[in-house]
Amino acid sequence: MYSATSERGIKPLRAAYPTAQGVEAWVAAVVLIAAGVILPYFVHAFGASPRVLMPMHFPVLIAGVLLSPLAAALVGLLTPAISMGLTGYPTSAQVMRMMPELAAYAAVTSVMLRLLPLWPALSERAGRIAAIAVAVLVALIAGRLVYIAFYVLTVGPETARFFTAVLISPAVPGIIAQLVIVPPLADRLQRSL
Numbered sequence: 001m002y003s004a005t006s007e008r009g010i011k012p013l014r015a016a017y018p019t020a021q022g023v024e025a026w027v028a029a030v031v032l033i034a035a036g037v038i039l040p041y042f043v044h045a046f047g048a049s050p051r052v053l054m055p056m057h058f059p060v061l062i063a064g065v066l067l068s069p070l071a072a073a074l075v076g077l078l079t080p081a082i083s084m085g086l087t088g089y090p091t092s093a094q095v096m097r098m099m100p101e102l103a104a105y106a107a108v109t110s111v112m113l114r115l116l117p118l119w120p121a122l123s124e125r126a127g128r129i130a131a132i133a134v135a136v137l138v139a140l141i142a143g144r145l146v147y148i149a150f151y152v153l154t155v156g157p158e159t160a161r162f163f164t165a166v167l168i169s170p171a172v173p174g175i176i177a178q179l180v181i182v183p184p185l186a187d188r189l190q191r192s193l
Contacts, residue, residue, distance in 0.1 A: 019068045019110070020193050028066050028193070029075050035059040036079035041087050050089070054174035056080060060102045061136055061178060064109025065186035066193065072106035096154055101147035108139035125187065132183035140175055144168065 020028045039055035050056070056079055063075040080090055080098040090098050112135035119127045148163055 019071070020066050024193060025067055025071055029063065029071055032059040032063045032066075032075050033079050033082060036075070037083040037086055040083060040089055044087075044089055049170070051170050052173050054171060054178070056083065056098075056102065057105060057174065057178060058182060060106045061109055061139065061182045062186045062189060064106040064135070064139060065113060065132055065182075065190055067106075067110060069107045069110040069114075072110040073103040076102035076104070076106035093154075097147050097150040100150050101143045104146040105139045105143040108142045109135045112138050129183045129187050132186055133179055136179060136182050140178065 019025065036056045036059040039058065040050050043050050043053055043055045060072075060076045060079055063072040066072075067075065077099050080095045080102055084090055084092065084095045109132075113131060116131040116134060119130060122130060144167060147167065151158070151163075151167075
């Protein structure tokens with residue numbers, strides 16, 4: 001399953017992280033979309049703020065590890081749309097910004113993960129988890145930039161202070177949770193495929 005080490009001692013992750021294929025990919029996508037609908041529903045039901053916890057983002061980021069960039073992006077696009085249709089959350093205004101944002105999260109995670117090497121200074125598992133964490137961090141930055149771009153296109157320009165206060169500061173706990181929870185969980189799920 002894993003590739004031989006290259007001349008420089010670095011393993012490409014595309015060999016260490018094959019994506020789910022065929023029926024396995026469809027099943028993973030459906031389960032992740034369902035999780036992306038169910039998790040925010042429970043966050044809303046218990047009165048917690050989805051802007052802080054960002055529960056829909058967890059399964060979408062995991063899709064970036066388990067699926068090809070295109071399949072992962074589709075999970076990111078469909079999850080907020082299906083959630084809005086079934087639960088009313090996110091709102092129609094939010095969903096137009098969240099669909100490209102979550103598609104970017106998933107696709108960038110998938111692409112970055114397949115470009116990053118496994119670090120030879122770490123054990124194989126620790127190297128995979130570290131690479132997932134880096135891929136997720138880059139994806140979170142890219143996704144937020146996509147959200148801001150779509151916000152500007154659909155609502156209008158705002159100040160940097162507005163974006164920091166509304167989009168970034170409240171999300172810090174969720175971002176930390178994603179960086180702590182997603183890498184080891186996604187690694188375990190990927191190895192069980």
